Amino acid sequence: MGMVRTSLDVATIRKDFPILNREVNGRPLVYLDNAATSQTPQQVIDVIVDYYHNYNANIHRGVHALSQEATDAYEEARQKIQKHFNIAKADEVIFTSGTTHAINLVANGFSSFLKTGDEILVSAMEHHSNIVPWQMLAERTGAVLKVIPMNQNGELVMEQFHELLSEKTQLVFCNHISNALGTINPIKEIIDASHEVGAAVLIDGAQAAPHIKADMQALDVDFYTVSAHKLCGPTGVGMLYGKEEWLKKLPPYQGGGEMIAEVTFEKTTYADLPHKFEAGTPNIAGGIAFGAALDYLNQIGLEAIAQYEEELLKYATKKLLDIEGLKIYGTAEKKTSVISFNIKGIHPYDIGTILDKLGIAVRTGHHCAQPIMDFYQIPGTVRASFSFYNTKEEVDTLVEGVKRARNMLL
Template identity: 85%
Template sequence: MLDVQKIRKDFPILKREVNGKLLVYLDNAATSQTPKQVMDAIVDYYSNYNANIHRGVHTLSQEATDKYEAARHKIQNHFNAAESHEIIFTSGTTHSINLVANGFSTLLEKGDELLVSAMEHHSNIVPWQMLAERTGAILKVIPMNLEGELLMDKYDDLLSDKTRLVFCNHISNALGTINPIEEIIQKAHGVGAAVLIDGAQAAPHIKVDVQKLDIDFYTVSAHKMCGPTGVGMLYGKEEWLNKLPPYQGGGEMIAEVTFEKTTYAELPHKFEAGTPNICGGIAFGAALDYMNSIGFEAIAAYEHELLEYATQKLLDIDGLKIYGTAKNKTSVISFNIEGIHPYDIGTILDKLGIAVRTGHHCAQPIMDFYGIPGTVRASFCFYNTKKEVDALVAGVKRAVNMLL
């Protein structure tokens, strides 16, 4: 069991007021809040050993390097990667996906096929569209049903000996659906295709074992799991990372440079050109330490309890419809009220100090599938409470009374 009140004391922002009301923060699928323990790691870096890494013999540089690489090992251990050099620091999930898409431009031929799920974030659609345009590859879509679940029989039909890469989110940011990635990976490998899983929404809720999944690429953003913005990671199997060319050129990613020829550094530095977000990487490691101290099983159980409670309470409101009713989902509820635009509901909730997300959530094809302009999305974290859910429900009811 979680001591939620004790946990909430670690998050200073939860004490602030918005529009004269105590903040109720329910936009965790966009960005989770940051505990004091992670803030302390950031302050410690800039206060005591701010220096560039891998390049200096002086003490500060060595200390910064040791802390940064220690964070890489923390990430490796958390996701159970076989080697630390299979962990590439990036600016986040979008950067990670673009890195892989850029690399595959050298591996694809005209007529090769790429499969994407119908419930992807734009960052896991647009880079592959750009890749298909550059290479002549064909992009095909794995459809979903009205409950927000992928049609796996259609996936089977789409797979062929022409399939080169399959990409899918682990959890939908717009619907909360937990996709059957074990089956997706196994079947893709059966036709010789690689798989990239967007783990941005899953990593805050599920402890992922990349070796057990036998995944080729997995992406994560730190800011969705109590870490800072502007940093994330790409996990890639060593054999795949060695096949891909560097994404950017510059310092750190080279072994030797002459005007005649440049040779590239070994993994992971081959993909980490320039001065990285050193402090961000270190703070990412601190965020993982914090979440592991709470325990991912306890987090998952508590967030599921919040999901069920909020679902039941919201469905008692006349005219409310939830989008994404998959049997297997996490703590995200996207909903609309008949006759009211989601933006109007979000605006009134903000006046009550309640932060939710409105719009298409960078998943416009999902909204087009349902024939709606967007939804109100409430997304819960382990520091949220049932009292905050009650505030959300009361706020929605108030919005309905004002707008209808």
Template identity: 85%
Template sequence: METSLDIQAIRKDFPILQRQVNGQPLVYLDNAATSQTPDQVVNTIVDYYHGYNANIHRGVHTLSQEATDAYEIARQKIQKHFNIAHSYEVIFTSGTTHGINLVATGFTSFLKKGDEIVVSAMEHHSNIVPWQMLCERTGAVLKVIPMNQEGELVMDAYHDLLSDKTKLVFCNHVSNALGTVNPIEEIIEAAHKVGAAVLIDGAQAAAHIKADLQALDVDFYTVSAHKMCGPTGVGMLYGKQEWLKKLPPYQGGGEMIAEVTFEKTTYADLPHKFEAGTPNICGGIAFGAALDYMNNIGFDAIAHYEDGLMQYATEQLLSIEGLRIYGTAKNKTSVISFNIEGIHPYDIGTILDKLGIAVRTGHHCAQPIMDFYKIPGTVRASFSFYNTKEEVDVLVAGVKRAKNMLV
């Protein structure tokens, strides 16, 4: 498998990959849940707490100014990475779920009974439940874009769902359970033609696809740092400034205010209007360092390498009799969800763990997908640019061993 990446040099940036689990070398294939964090990002975290740990935006002292500068530089890195027009359109959040809930709560005052909102059939629970709660608050109706057996959205049905009643459309860029890359350009364009706003859940895409948010013309796009070599507990919500100005604050507190009296409070300008309280300062700075790290490697090189790894893994796994892969879309990223006939996915995952192989089992917070296929869940192997062909071979041998033990 040809690649321009120096995989062994990259792997040295991730000390955790050198550890053992249950006496076996770790093979980490749960990247869709959380990617690993390189030394360059860990060192940024350590440097913050060793060198300039202080609250931001409020202090005149040196440490506060240094922390503020570093945090705002990270915001600018996010702006540049996603080609966002203005840095104040970048809202720091605790992650994708926070970003989705911020928008869903804000739209409560904009919807009325009979309005319609549209989600896809392959959403993560965090892009289903907030919209159901929104419907309960407002009387709006939730419509669902169906999917087919290949794990692709039925786009003709999507177009039929749209009408002048449609106010919001929500879809993930990439399915966390299947790896499908959804046609979000078409989804956004069609929604805008009927006057609907669009939120794209970019959590699974961000580690593999460098989204150009101005080119997409999307209204909202949200990601989590921990899917792309950053720390947990931090993410970002992009919103077009016209929407962010209309949405009410999600939380009240310090930082998001202009003036406070007991009679009336006025709110701060963007982005601070949506950033109440002391943020995850260190996390935001480390998010910027993670983007630097991945951009230094190059997203085109990452995508090419991961695609080759996924193709190889697909071929090798399909050589196992009785194994079925769920999610065979023409356009997908490096996720393989599979089952072996007659074996519960949890049992396979447990044996793989004994062999030092980390995969995810269950419904992957995407229970409607599992209900569609009439299965309890899947074994999910998800790959990153630091994984190797040799690790795929270990996975395949482990699956074969599990099958022999369980059948």
């Protein structure tokens, strides 16, 4: 195939991930569910353990040594996130519990800005967490939700996007990469066109962050969301990037400690950014570990990771398409290492169940993207999603497993 050999030392990288040594149903684990959550390297696990062993304390409020140490480590993680995503100010990084929390924070804030007849656009290939909050927002405000359609390849129909945009458009939502199809969306074109009509844009970067280093200043996006557990970090922590001007306008999402400047029973004044949106005790260990996960990925290099995953994607696509009756959904020209497929006449769940018996972890179902499945008129797909710690041998194991499932079920 004339592919460039990768510079990654995958055998050494795999040693960083303790879970890859385990067996499932008596077979070595082949973990191909990375789009749902990535695995965590020992280097990140050690950071979490170190926090609870050595300086577990609440942050920002304490004068004692442990609190100072925890605060410094947490704020240093914020700066790592700022640097990684090329964000202008650390104050524009809001720690959240993940992408879903971040999207809901923005949707809630816009309740006070929208009025009946305003329009909000959402792409046809969104995860439910980038659909439902906007539906709720539309119901609360009388705004109209319109959908940017997609084609059979799993690409957005950009001509229709441009036609949908108007002076009425206030907000536009799109994922950077589709979790169900792997499609890389033309978000720069979406952002620029939306700004021309005065609309704000939120990009769901949950699936993109493990594969692409998104540059907030180059994109000029208004909001961008990320979950740490998709990029070798812990669950329960994520980031909302917001332009300072927007974050200052939006009302607080939750009330409580840390997000206030002064409280009397007559009136409360809110804290400055980013604390205005960070009520309560955060996932401190998680935030620190999020920073450590970015360090880990940057040490390997996101370009090298993307190149190797592209190699795996091409290899797996070619091998899987040799299987009779197998159809891949999501054949966009630009896509990441996700393959969503079905075999004619077999329910995806049945294939997933047999693969599990063989120690192969894939995802089956609608992947929280039911409108995509309705578009293709299918109940769901089998989704294999690859990461930089996967190997061609594991792809071969998957292919053999799928063949075996096909022979058993047809």
